[in-house]
Amino acid sequence: MAGRPHYSYEIARRKLEPALRYLRLELHDVPRPEIYASPVSRAFLDENSCHLMFKPAESIRLIKGIRNIAWVAWDFDRLTGQKKPGPQHPFADMRRMLAIPDEIWTPCEMTWQVFRSAGIANVHRIPAPIAVPKTPTRIRFPNIPPDLDKIAWINLRIGFGRYAEINQAFPSRPHRLSDIILDFYGGRQPLVITTLLRPQEPRKNLTALVGGFLEFHHEHPEALLLIKLVVDNNSDRLDNVLTGVLRSCISGYELIDSNAIWLATDYFAEPVLADLYRFSAAYLCSSLAEGQNPPLQEAMAWGAVPVTPRHAAMQDYISKANAVIVRWLRHSIDRHGTALGLDPDSSWQVCTSADVARALRRLAGLSEDARRELGMRAHATIAGDFSVASVARSIQSRFFQRR
Amino acid sequence: MTHTVFVEVGPLQELRYSGIPNVTLNLCRYWLQQPDEASRFFLGPYVIDRRAIKTVVAARSGGLFQTMLASKQAIGGFAANEARRCPTPVGLFPNVKSVQGLFDLSFQIVHDLSFLLSPEFHHPDTIAHHALTILRDLGTNARTFCVSQATAQDLTTYLDVPADRITVCHPGADPPPDIDQHWRNLPDGEPTRPYILVPGTIEPRKNLDLVLIGLQRIPQLLARYDWVFIGSPGWLIAFDDRISKYGLGEHYRRGAIKWLGYVDEYQKAFLYRHAELAIYPSFFEGFGIPVVEAMYFGCPVVCSYSSGIPEAGGDAVFYFDPTSLPSFERTLLSALRRLRLERASLRAASRRQASRFTWHNFGLRIDQAIAETVAENSRTGRW
Structure with missing residues (x-):
């Protein structure tokens, strides 16, 4: 198995490892697969060895002489490097790169179709598995587990233009979850909505997510939005995130100063993240494109109600029966900073603040029982199609077919 | 002579001769030992005087070469004019192709694809310089020389170069004759x-x-x-x-x-x-x-x-x-x-x-492969 540091792929690799171990496969790390070019250097491999790599297409590297499988996620309806004028880096041509390994594994049906229609023959749908608890139990205030309550959250206070320095004048003060509920919700259990995202990614559509929640919160002050930001804690410290990263990802506001939206950048160990999902009534997603969206699936596995558009990878597991669906419209890609780049010939699926607010109102309008029922169905969906055992069976069928 | 090999000598401008400049130096040494009419030396649009190359090879000095270029002592006319006078001019590029379209056939030595396969080891300018030209260069080669089977495999695996258009020529390691x-x-x-x-x-x-x-x-x-x-x-x-x-x-x-x-x-x-x-x-x-x-x-x-x-x-x-x-x-x-x-x-x-690897054999293998490719193209009337 190989993979240079790359956040999403590192996660996919970590998640697929239990499925490979479930099959009792022997796993070895191969940090630089491209260097093994001769029989002497491949002596540690036998004829049944298989090289499984988790990398974006441009970083595909083979171990020559054995079977090579690349696990590649892709969120868009076109590949990069097609019909571009002028000289280009050979590895920027996704089609060329995807044709190099013996086989491509991709986590969702939409990507499978995009790859197939680009002429990539040997593509198979193998999602990253999700650890699914047998019966997810909910957590309510004041029974917040201590490790979850240790996490520092700061409220979203972000200024633009004339308010750009607001964080320096009035810095946000870190709160524990129980303090937030005591200070701002009178000690009553709020309607907790959670999301987890990398703020730098334009496809996460932060403006609609924050704007939609603010609109909703105006009518439903009992709601609380917890955003776990996935950032590099060495270089993207929380104050930098507020003054730098978020300001470039949210537009259309002069000032947001909300005690209902709280941010954390701390590292969450798996059990703490699970507790956060157990504490949340819903998981909110406003993405424009997704290759699998494991955080949404993990929240579903723990019984949180998905509030999300149903497009791209979400088509595989989101339905009216297990989610509150956010309305979206297909739109050409009009922003820089995506893996595809600015590409008016390609499209993604755009939902607005109004769409998010509308979906949240529907969520709030559901009874406790109806919400619990949706959460249980969400859990069952993930348990059925994305559990370690289920993905292991798909992997086994690929290996079996080969032999 | 059925053809004349124009050897590109750009790498000799490096002050220190190791790696690709050293390969180029030894290619020049090989061609200097062949009859004069078998080869020319060139840099960009210019023919480089044979005596200048002899002097530079003997002195192993990129600084001297730069001085001779600056004072125009090394320049012996335009490569395009010289190419018109020679039978079947072919270009031999020890590295990136500095000119296109000057020769009936062109040949190139590819040392490795590290700039593609391990870009983290290279400066972004180096990556851009090599990566943006490699497909164009390979596409116009009559034959590509690789310094190892490993590099040849990388060319076929990652860049779709047909194996029958590649000749592997292991470089030499013997020290200077003196x-x-x-x-x-x-x-x-x-x-x-x-x-x-x-x-x-x-x-x-x-x-x-x-x-x-x-x-x-x-x-x-x-x-x-x-x-x-x-x-x-x-x-x-x-x-x-x-x-x-x-x-x-x-x-x-x-x-x-x-x-x-x-x-x-x-x-x-x-x-x-x-x-x-x-x-x-x-x-x-x-x-x-x-x-x-x-x-x-x-x-x-x-x-x-x-x-x-x-x-x-x-x-x-x-x-x-x-x-x-x-x-x-x-x-x-x-x-x-x-x-x-x-x-x-x-x-x-x-x-x-x-002892299996000598610079003479390296030059000879390239020389022979060029001759075979020229003959093959002549038979099939490819140009």
């Missing part, structure tokens, strides 16, 4: 303390960190041997910084670790001749000329089994995995043990392996 004369002027004598030689430009791909970490972890290696690093300052890392990083400053100050910077062929030969062994821990090489250079002087080699290096080392070296510190330490300690018991036979095996 090395014996040079040695005669040197005093005899053994080094006062045994030393281990580590060749390689100071850049991350050469993986010198592995050796330095090994020295940090196994103090007896420093107690028993001096460690001599040779190679020009390169990019992205600095030798002194690495020494500090691994806490080896004291050993560096008192001379147990030395970095000599660039050494010329004569100094290098002297160092290899007296070294206990050489270590070449590189992550990725087209071929690994330093491995064969060391072996030419009977110096046993401990090297990584990466990319093209096993083609250079064959069965005569000690291999380790460059991504694994335990593998390196095991292999080095085992090699040092065997050296105590089988010094003569190991040195003889090194010399035998190195």
Whole structure:
């Protein structure tokens, strides 16, 4: 198995490892697969060895002489490097790169179709598995587990233009979850909505997510939005995130100063993240494109109600029966900073603040029982199609077919 | 003559001749030994005077070449005009193609695809320079020469170059022809303390960190041997910084670790001749000329089994995995043990392996492959 540091792929690799171990496969790390070019250097491999790599297409590297499988996620309806004028880096041509390994594994049906229609023959749908608890139990205030309550959250206070320095004048003060509920919700259990995202990614559509929640919160002050930001804690410290990263990802506001939206950048160990999902009534997603969206699936596995558009990878597991669906419209890609780049010939699926607010109102309008029922169905969906055992069976069928 | 080979000599402008400039120098030396009408030398749009190339090759001086170019002493007219006067002019490019469309057929040497496969080891400008031209260059080659089977495989695997359009030509490692004369002027004598030689430009791909970490972890290696690093300052890392990083400053100050910077062929030969062994821990090489250079002087080699290096080392070296510190330490300690018991036979095996690679054979194989391609194209009327 190989993979240079790359956040999403590192996660996919970590998640697929239990499925490979479930099959009792022997796993070895191969940090630089491209260097093994001769029989002497491949002596540690036998004829049944298989090289499984988790990398974006441009970083595909083979171990020559054995079977090579690349696990590649892709969120868009076109590949990069097609019909571009002028000289280009050979590895920027996704089609060329995807044709190099013996086989491509991709986590969702939409990507499978995009790859197939680009002429990539040997593509198979193998999602990253999700650890699914047998019966997810909910957590309510004041029974917040201590490790979850240790996490520092700061409220979203972000200024633009004339308010750009607001964080320096009035810095946000870190709160524990129980303090937030005591200070701002009178000690009553709020309607907790959670999301987890990398703020730098334009496809996460932060403006609609924050704007939609603010609109909703105006009518439903009992709601609380917890955003776990996935950032590099060495270089993207929380104050930098507020003054730098978020300001470039949210537009259309002069000032947001909300005690209902709280941010954390701390590292969450798996059990703490699970507790956060157990504490949340819903998981909110406003993405424009997704290759699998494991955080949404993990929240579903723990019984949180998905509030999300149903497009791209979400088509595989989101339905009216297990989610509150956010309305979206297909739109050409009009922003820089995506893996595809600015590409008016390609499209993604755009939902607005109004769409998010509308979906949240529907969520709030559901009874406790109806919400619990949706959460249980969400859990069952993930348990059925994305559990370690289920993905292991798909992997086994690929290996079996080969032999 | 059925054709005239125009050898591109751009790399000779480098001040120091190692790597690709050294390959170019030896190609020039080969063609200077052939009849004058078989070849021309060119740089960009200019023909380079044959006598100038002879002088530069004899002096091994890029500085001299630059001076001769600046004073126009080296320039002998326009390559396009000369090409029109010659029968079937073909271009031979030792590296990136500097001109397009000048020759009936063109040939290119590809050393490695490290700039594509391990871009983290290269400066972004280098990546852009090579990566944006490689497909265009390969697409216009009548035949591509690769310095190893490993590089050839990379071309077929990653860039779809048909295997039958590639000829593998292993470079040579024999020292300059006047090395014996040079040695005669040197005093005899053994080094006062045994030393281990580590060749390689100071850049991350050469993986010198592995050796330095090994020295940090196994103090007896420093107690028993001096460690001599040779190679020009390169990019992205600095030798002194690495020494500090691994806490080896004291050993560096008192001379147990030395970095000599660039050494010329004569100094290098002297160092290899007296070294206990050489270590070449590189992550990725087209071929690994330093491995064969060391072996030419009977110096046993401990090297990584990466990319093209096993083609250079064959069965005569000690291999380790460059991504694994335990593998390196095991292999080095085992090699040092065997050296105590089988010094003569190991040195003889090194010399035998190195003798398979000569610069003359490198030039000859390219010469023959060009002739065959010209003949084949002539038969099929491809141009």
